[in-house]
Amino acid sequence: MANVLIYAEIKAGKIKKSAFELASEGRKLADKMGGELGAALIGPGLEPFAPELAKFGVDTVYTLEAPELEGYNSEYFAQALAHLISETKPEIVLISHTMQGKDLAPRTAAKLGVGVMADCVSFSLDGSTLIGKRPMYAGKCFAEWTAAGSPQIATARPNVLETAETLKSGALSKVGFSVDTGRTTYVTKELNLDTSGKVDLTEAEIIVSGGRGMGGPDYGLLEEMSAIFGSRATVGASRAAVDAGWRKHSDQVGQTGKTVTPNLYIACGISGSIQHLAGMGSSKVIVAINKDPEAPIFTKADYGIVGDLFKVIPEFNKELKVILAE
Amino acid sequence: MKSLVCLKQVPDTETQIKVNADGSGIVTDGIKYVINPYDEFSVEEALRLKEKFKAGEVAILSIGPDRCMEAIRTALAMGADRGVHVCDDAVNSGDPFVMAQTLAAVASNQEYDIIFCGHRAIDDDFAETGAMLAELLKIPQITLVTKIDVSADKKTIICERDIEGGKETVESPLPCVVTSQKGLNEPRYASLPGIMKAKKKPVEKKSLSDLGISPDPKLQAKNYSMPPARQAGKRFEGMEPQDAAKTVVQALRSEAKVI
Numbered sequence: 001m002a003n004v005l006i007y008a009e010i011k012a013g014k015i016k017k018s019a020f021e022l023a024s025e026g027r028k029l030a031d032k033m034g035g036e037l038g039a040a041l042i043g044p045g046l047e048p049f050a051p052e053l054a055k056f057g058v059d060t061v062y063t064l065e066a067p068e069l070e071g072y073n074s075e076y077f078a079q080a081l082a083h084l085i086s087e088t089k090p091e092i093v094l095i096s097h098t099m100q101g102k103d104l105a106p107r108t109a110a111k112l113g114v115g116v117m118a119d120c121v122s123f124s125l126d127g128s129t130l131i132g133k134r135p136m137y138a139g140k141c142f143a144e145w146t147a148a149g150s151p152q153i154a155t156a157r158p159n160v161l162e163t164a165e166t167l168k169s170g171a172l173s174k175v176g177f178s179v180d181t182g183r184t185t186y187v188t189k190e191l192n193l194d195t196s197g198k199v200d201l202t203e204a205e206i207i208v209s210g211g212r213g214m215g216g217p218d219y220g221l222l223e224e225m226s227a228i229f230g231s232r233a234t235v236g237a238s239r240a241a242v243d244a245g246w247r248k249h250s251d252q253v254g255q256t257g258k259t260v261t262p263n264l265y266i267a268c269g270i271s272g273s274i275q276h277l278a279g280m281g282s283s284k285v286i287v288a289i290n291k292d293p294e295a296p297i298f299t300k301a302d303y304g305i306v307g308d309l310f311k312v313i314p315e316f317n318k319e320l321k322v323i324l325a326e
Numbered sequence: 327m328k329s330l331v332c333l334k335q336v337p338d339t340e341t342q343i344k345v346n347a348d349g350s351g352i353v354t355d356g357i358k359y360v361i362n363p364y365d366e367f368s369v370e371e372a373l374r375l376k377e378k379f380k381a382g383e384v385a386i387l388s389i390g391p392d393r394c395m396e397a398i399r400t401a402l403a404m405g406a407d408r409g410v411h412v413c414d415d416a417v418n419s420g421d422p423f424v425m426a427q428t429l430a431a432v433a434s435n436q437e438y439d440i441i442f443c444g445h446r447a448i449d450d451d452f453a454e455t456g457a458m459l460a461e462l463l464k465i466p467q468i469t470l471v472t473k474i475d476v477s478a479d480k481k482t483i484i485c486e487r488d489i490e491g492g493k494e495t496v497e498s499p500l501p502c503v504v505t506s507q508k509g510l511n512e513p514r515y516a517s518l519p520g521i522m523k524a525k526k527k528p529v530e531k532k533s534l535s536d537l538g539i540s541p542d543p544k545l546q547a548k549n550y551s552m553p554p555a556r557q558a559g560k561r562f563e564g565m566e567p568q569d570a571a572k573t574v575v576q577a578l579r580s581e582a583k584v585i
Contacts, residue, residue, distance in 0.1 A: 011490065074457070074467050099490045103469045106422065106454035110461035115423045115544025118452045135553075136450055140343035141352060143547040185466045186498035189484070193492035200491060206585075229585070242508075249472070249509035250488065255339045255448050256363050256508065264584040275339035281556060285582045287574060293563060302559035303577060305570045315571035323579050 003035025005062075005090035005151075007081060008053060009100055010041070015049055018096035018158035020056045025123060025161045026094055027057030027168075032125050037168070038062055038088060042080045043069050047172060054170025056163065061170050062088065068179040072100055075185035078107040083177050085112060090151050092130050097155040105155050117145040117154040122161075130154060138255035138278040159203055159261060197231060201253065204234040206264045209253055209280070210246075211238035213269020213290060213309055217246035221313045222268060228320045236260070238270045254279035268309050272297030289313065327382035327480060329372035330441045331406065332429055332459070333365045334419070335390055335397040336449040345550040352550065361397045364444025367506035370513040371474060372442055373405045379480070382439075383407040387432050390419050395529065402524035403516030409529035410436075416534050416541055420450055423544040426458035431537040433463060438501055439480055445470050445505035460503035468498055472509040476500070 004026040008019035023039060030037040039058040041049055046063040053061050064080040081104065085093060095101045095108075097119045109116045120132035121142075130152045132145045147153065201207060206229045208222045219235060226233045237247035239254050253260055255275035265283035269290060270276060277300055280286070288301035289309045298304040305312055337343070337357045344353040361369070372384040384406040388394045391413065398409040410432055418424055433441060441463075443456035460467035472493070473486035484497045488507055516524070534540060560577070562570040578585045 074469070078461070099470065099488065102453045103457060103467070106452075106457035107461045107467060109454075110423070110426065110458040113542075115421065116452075116454055117545060118454060134451075137337070137341075137343045137352075138448065138451065139553055140341075141345050142551045142553060144549040145545055145547050148544050148546070183464065184499050184502075186468055186485075186496040186502070188494055188496050190495040191489075191492065192494070249507075252508070264578065264582075273340065274342060281553060285578070285584045286556075287578070298561065299558045300556045301561075302582065303574045304558070304561045305565075305574060306561065306563040307565070307567055307570060311567040312571050315568045316575060319572045319575040320585070323575055324585065 003033050003037075003090060004030040004092045004094065005038045005040060005085065005088065006058075007093070007095045007101070007104070008039045008041050008049070009096055009098060010043055010049070015052055016096065016098070017163070018098060018156070020163045021158065021161040022094045022096060022156060023053055023056035023058050024164040025156065027164070027166050029092060029123065029125060029130070033091070033128060036060065038090065040064065040081060040084050042077055050170045050172050054168050055165055057166035057168050058170050059168050060173050062173050062175050064175050064177045066177060066179050068181065071188055073185055073188070074103050074107055075183055076179050077104055078111055079179060079183075080177055081108045082111040084175055085151060087175065091128055093151045093153045095153070095155045097157050101155050105153060109153050112151070114149040114151065114153055115147045117147055120154050120156050123154070135259070138259050138275065139282055140278045199231060199234050201234055201236055201251065201258050201260055204232065204260070204262050206233035206266070207236045207253070207260055207262045207283075208233060208266045208268065209236035209238065209270060210241055210268045211270030212240040212244070214241060214246065219247065221310070221317070225266070225313065225317050225320065228317060228324060238276050239273070267297050267301070268313060270297055271295045272300065289316075327375040327379040327440070327476065328438045329375060329382070329384050330433055330436055330438045331365070331368045331372050331384060331386050331401070332441065332443045332455070333369065333386050333388045333397060333401055334362045334444070334447045334449075335359045335388065335394045336362045336447055339363070339448065345552055349550045350548065359393060359397070361400055362444050362447045364446060364448070364506050364508070366513040367508065367510040368442035368444060369401045369404055369406060370511045371506065373514070374511065375440070375474075375476060385410065385436060387429055388412070389417055389425060389428055398529055399524050400516060402527045403520040404514055405520060408527055410532060411529055412532050412534070412537070414533045418541065418543055420547065421543050421545050422452045422454035422458055424541045425455045426462055427539060427542060428534070428537065429455070429459050430462040431539045432532070433459070440483065440501055441503045443503060443505045445507050456503050456505035463503070466498045466502040467505070468496055468502060469505040470507040471504050472507050474504065474510070
């Protein structure tokens, strides 16, 4: 019987780091409630993952396997998770606010007739009531949310909660489950995964981002900077650059794109519209390079260089190579 | 092809959000409202399906106060055929479960092949309503969709959707709920004749008692707050590019310690 249950997402044969963040947070919550922490695993070949979850404080690892659960599918995974929740009756369920989590959590909750506090960045307890603090309007403001009914389900923003190791038993519990194939669902025909190993914007430690000031689709200077930083970095773009067709939609940072929280955000030729600032304003350190001294981005930047980015960035990259080689 | 398009009216992305004095919500005075950008993609895609099949209709479903009529009229001006406006103070539009319940009640009295929702609304940022609606109607959901192809017999749909680190192509029976992602299309602007015609298109106004449901709120918010203020830091102006770049890169290492 788990008081707190986390859903541990598996990607490419590995448990995602965000699942360990959930386990660490779940452990804290379970300890405060004087209860147990469980983890749900769904899919094939789950047993080897149990020790990894035990390391982050999981008491019981529940595994749900069925032929239909080989690859992710909204309806079948939601059936499996809802089944486990009905069986184990946790008071709190935590899911990562990843692309899969966003798809799975609301469908699971609707099956159970409860709500979801989405995209929380911190949690606290008031007795047994879970309070989830979450950004709204892409981070222009925050509010504290509570959920009625049981269980209280929340999704947590990846890369925000800290991981902490606490060794627990991670005892394996196989849960009998069969998919109700009477419900219609989609089938996956084709997977097209980016094999470049490029880190996703929402998970990058460093983002080099370009806007209208880039003047065109040539992002060579920014790609070069990102490459100097290595695999922890990636290239982003403003809405203006995406709408101009210079960059892919999935590269867009801002209120109608992705909200990002890297350690370092380097804004190149981005003026800093309100919707862009909302999407990257929680970055730890912001550098702005822009020739317009009045650009709003400078009001948020820790380091602002007023100058022509085509002259500044080559020098910046040269200096970076020197410093990072030290 | 009959499409239902769920549409939410939200503050424009350039709105400066301010929290009210007692922290119970945001200051709504002076806010300019627009159609949620992801819902605009939905309207456009539904119009294209109707045009492709040369038959059917596009119905707009919206929940919210009187001002939402403006968003519905805009969608009608783009080319949608009719609207349903659930206007009832008892519906808390900040609770995705309540929104999904209400939309499901409306949808159950309509004929449709497909339901479109934006993958999220840019006000509350929940990204939940579409999936909850699909579950309540017991039909499939296909979220974060960037490409749609409906079979000639209107029985199946093939969609391309965003997944982490790539794309996935899925096939689903219809009806289903599709949630629109940026990249799906470029929404058209309303034409002047479109705006004139929109004034005469029917919009049904409904209350919860008309729908025969009572809302079942699941979530509550309090203690609204502003994000921690960010001050402008060091500024390097009128310097040689080489000197400015060198100073900042060194500061990132020795002062900010992020590289």
